[in-house]
Structures are given as structure tokens and as C-alpha cells.
Amino acid sequence: MTNPVMQATALQRHYQVSGGLFGKTRTLKAVGGVDFALYPGKTLAVVGESGCGKSTLARMVTMIEEPTSGTLTLDGKPIRPSDWASLRKSVQIVFQDPYGSLNPRHRIGAILEEPLKINRPDLSSAERTAKAREMLGLVGLRPEHFDRYPHMFSGGQRQRIAIARALMLDPKVLVLDEPVSALDLSIQSSILNLLVDLQERMQLAYLFISHDLSVVRHVADEVIVMYLGRAVEKGSRDAVFSAPFHPYAKALLSATPQADPDARKERIQLKGELPSPLAIPDGCPFAPRCWKVQDRCRAERPVLPDEDHSAACFFPENGGTPAGASG
């Protein structure tokens, strides 16, 4: 198998937040220890409900924020903050909101050339323009769009521009944080097609973050399901979708509406709501909402087994290997 282009080991990000009445600061574990590997030409999807740490993970991977602990490697070499400036061009990000992420005062041409200006002093101005024009074509925009401003574009076109900008420095890894969530269905499909084409052409590794499981099922090779800052299940797309091991993954899948009125199925009703990330339960974080919970679940924390398809659960569904407890 090819080597991973990026690897994360026990990645954590904690925030100190000033708490309630007495102003005591508390620790918010936004990401509490996640492992993964990204491969050229492959898509790893990260799914989970809002607040589970997906965007925080994205910010660490793209070197916007430093992990509290754990390591990230790029091409086998550890990423340290002192290397950020030189490594950032290899890892680029596209955000959900195609409106907020483009400077309204700059023409599209200037927006695309900017990363080159900063990172590629070796290129002449004519070379920069040529590269930007080429990229414009690659993402399906027309040459005359080069001199227009962001407000003159539709949401889908703006997302194309954001993707083009992210690709200007020939990155190896593209982090896509809810890239189609703000788009209408008829626009969403053309952006997903574009991402498929670009990945194949440039052998990009995608970290695809989404709360929409039907989109993930379409694009992902591998999937990680996160809950309260931790990976509770990982596996190939087919394995996770056809036979989820973790009760939360199973509930999430069953709650996702299917656009097929004949496929009426039983939804698993989860009790209650997501606990506050400031008060993550000891033991299994899912225990307060889990219908399979036993005493052991509240006492010990299940650890994600290191297998191709695995779940951090003592009593997994669909014949998964039971997790061991953290020491």
C-alpha cells in the first residue's frame, strides 16, 4: 500500500474557557485523542453532530491551531509549529460558507493569485496570472470571470472559486469542512462531481467533513464517526454504512432521512441530548444516551481497537470486536 501523506496520532485540542459564577477556568476537550491517516487520491470522511470537534480537527490539520498534544506528520515527517509556514501550502482548506471566505473587494484573479504572491516568489507576475487562469478553467469557470468580484457569483460558483484558491499551491491534502452544506441540491451535485474530478487528476488526499451522511456515503473511502471529540468508530465506507458497530453510529445512520418513501424503517430514538463538552461523562461518553448501557460502560472508557473496522464500545452491534478499556 502507498504511504500515507498525512498521519495523526492521539491528536488532542483542549480549550480553557472561563466558567460560570466564580470565573474559574475549565477545560473543554474539543478533540480528545484522534488517530487517522490520509492517502493520496483517497477520501477520509469525518462525520458527527455539531460540536463533536470536526472543525477543530480541521484547524489542527491545516496548521491554523496547534494541537494540545499528539502528533501530525506530513510525508512521514512530524509537523512542528516552526515548520508551519513552509508546510502550510501542502495542506489547504475549503469552508462551508462560500460567502464569508472570499474577500469582497478583490477580483477573482487577485484572489487566486494571492497565495502565489506569498508562497511562490520565484514566479513572475505573468506566470502567476497564467496559473490562475488555468485553475479557473479547471474548476469550471469561464475566462471572463477572472476580472469579476465575488458578489457577482452564485453560491455554487463561489464554492468553485474557494476550491480553485485552495488548489493554487498544488497541495497534497485538501480539508473540506462541510463544503456542500450551504448549497442547494441541484448545485451540490456539480460541486461533488468537481471534487471527484480534481482528486483523480491531482491525486489529492481529502479530509471530508460533513454532517450529511448521504453525501459522505457517496464520496468517502474511509469514515470516522466522532462523538464528543473522540472517534467512536472507524472503517471503510461500506463496512460502516452496511454494518455499523457502535450504537451511536447505528443511531446516527437510522436517524438520517432516506429519500425513499417505501423504505420506511425504524428509527432508533436516542434519549436526551448531547452532553456539554465541558462535562464529558467518565467511562463511555455515549453511556447516558445508549440503549445498551451496562454498569461497565459507566465505570470504564472503551478504547477504539486498532483494526480496519472497529468501534469504541464494550458491547458493539453487528458482531464487532468488543473494545478494551483504557488503563
Add this chain to the structure above:
Amino acid sequence: MSLLRIRNLSVEFATASGRFRAVDGVDQDVDEGEILAIVGESGSGKSVSMLAVMGLLPWTATVTADEVSFDGQDLLAMDAAARRKMIGKDLAMIFQEPMSSLNPCFTVGWQIREALRIHLGMGRRERQARAIELFEQVGIPDPEKRLGAFPHQLSGGMNQRVMIAMAIACKPKLLIADEPTTALDVTIQAQILDLLTALRDETGMGLVLITHDMGVVAETAERVSVQYAGQKIEEQRVGPLFRTPHHPYTAALLDALPERATEKHLPTIPGVVPGQFDRPEGCLFSPRCKFADAKCKAQVPPALGPDLGRARCFYPLNTDERVAS
């Protein structure tokens, strides 16, 4: 007789750049006890058409219709005071962002008791008892404690339950829910959709569910109305709509669903929804429709009969189904 009956409803906004037609000749019936979904992409006029029914549009809007009647009463002829009395009582609406409909300065309990006071003239003790009962009905745990909470102290899902509790407080005959779960996570969305369906089953109220999510439509609705650029372009019962759509736009939208994909490339719909300045002559979908011909570009297609889903199209799809079914 339908509970809500709308004929030829149009809404135009006066904007700095001229008049803009947001809703264009919509007919709609909603029966007692049914769940009707109105589905369409953003800007297709779903919210504006229902806000027009509720009388909640700003003064820049001009509403015209041949008929808008609710429970046998003509809403167009009704004066503002009579309409206000009806709204919130027999006819209620909830929105995507519960936080923006709730007043942040008052506890949710105060707000629900106030609604009960205004609409039902209940006494203090009675109001408190009914508020607790309503919170229980919408599945809010520990209702007595939650009544004392301010909106910002509750989660999005909990606030939406509060909104639903307020909306059903006066046992409405019709509840219009405008993207009630769009801002929520799927596990919470499932809870809220189940709650709305259960309330309909219990109370027999009609439910209009506005959404852009085909999955939500398929799992919740009984009948579906599809909107495009302010027009209603098709209406069918949910099963046939997904199996045998008649309007090319409905068909294209369903094809674009990732879960229906048969290969890595998804079918797409070229172009974008027309805006204020590029509204085409003829069929509004013609610039994007793969079946469009000269007639489509020149003439406005009228709505077909009910056996063809009232599709606004000259060349409806799946017409042989008529014979089959």
C-alpha cells in the same frame, strides 16, 4: 372541504431595483389532519407563500389572490384584528430558528403562559398547569424546572420543542412548520419530526411542513408540493412523486440526490434558479430543462390535471403511469 384553500396566490416585493415576484400564481389545498410538504430550493417562495397566508409579510409585499380561505373563512376579507385573533390560535406557525422567535429577555415559561393568557384568557394557576402539560406533551423533561429557563439556557432542539408547545397551546387546526429541523442535528431532527407526526395523530391538526430536504419529505409527508422560482410546479402523493415524478424539474432534483447515485458522477442541473432580472419568458425551468423546445421558451405551460400531478409542463414525464395505476 379543505382546511386551507389557496387560489392563484402571488406576492410581489417592491425592491430598490424594481418589483420582484417571489410567489407566482400558487394554488394549494391542505386537508384536515394531513401532512403536506412544500419542498423546493432556497428562494423558491416556500416561506413567503405561507407568511402571506399568515399575514406576516412586511409592507413592501403586495399579496394578491383569487382565494385564501381557512376553515371556511375568507382570510383576504377579514380585517387585521380578526385575523390576528385567528393566528396563533387556530392557525399557528413555527420557524427554523426558534431562538429568533423567542424573546431572550423572558423565561420560556413566561412566554408560553402569556400566549395562554392572550388567546384563551386562562387564570394564573390554570396557565401554569397547562404550560406544564404542554411541555410534557412535547417531550421536555423536568418541565417545571425548564419553564424557568431563558431561551439561551436551552439547546436548539429544546427551544424548538418550546416553540412547538407554544404553537399547539391553543390546539390549532393547522400548524405550518417552516424548516423546523434544518438547524438541528439528525438525531434531534428525528425526535422533532416524530413529535410533530405524533401531535398530528393525537390532535388531528393539519401540518404543512416546509423543507428543502427530500429525505425529510419522503419520511414525513403524505402529499408533496414542489416549488420552483415562486411557482408550484408539481403536486403528488409522496409515493408516486418519488417513483414517477411528472415535472422534469422534480425528476432532475431526485436524480441529483447522492443516495440515488449509480456512479461516481452525479447527474446535475445546469445553470441556476432565475432571479429578478433573468426570469425567462415561457416555462421558468426552460433554460435548465433538457427537454425544452421553442414552445417551452415562448409559452407559459399551464398546470395539468391531477392525474399528472398538476405539473406545469408541456411534456410531462411518466405519463404511462396513468394507465398503470
